[in-house]
């Protein structure tokens with residue numbers, strides 16, 4: 001298999017972002033671990049959109065300014081999940097799972113500049129919207145990745161590496 005690796009040109013660190021009203025701001029001080037799209041019905045409902053965008057980071061690399069509010073729920077798997085949002089404008093900033101205590105998923109639509117992002121993979125394509133076209137060589141899984149994101153993480157790393165080696169076209 002010779003899957004082409006899409007280069008990702010990450011802007012200089014820190015990455016910055018925040019909520020719609022400006023009460024919550026954040027900085028990410030190290031390269032995120034992975035970026036993927038989830039097409040599950042829970043993400044569709046939570047985002048009120050077609051899919052969820054997850055930019056997984058080591059918790060200690062994300063610093064937040066402002067006080068987040070939190071809601072918690074149990075996923076279908078039984079795992080407890082938490083969503084941190086701006087209490088003033090309601091925008092979801094982070095998702096956390098008790099299964100991954102050292103990580104947070106930044107909701108990537110809140111980045112000040114998200115133009116550089118390309119997903120390393122797709123989960124739950126079984127319920128993806130019919131108009132979302134996934135390139136043939138993207139990593140895509142009908143449900144959750146059976147390898148626990150190992151392949152998506154490796155691909156994201158290779159995409160970042162390719163971006164460092166090649167100049168940005170933009």
Ligand SMILES: [Zn+2]
Pocket residue numbers: 019020021022023024086087088089090091
């Ligand atoms: Zn806000």
Ligand SMILES: [Zn+2]
Pocket residue numbers: 038039040041042043044052124
């Ligand atoms: Zn999902």
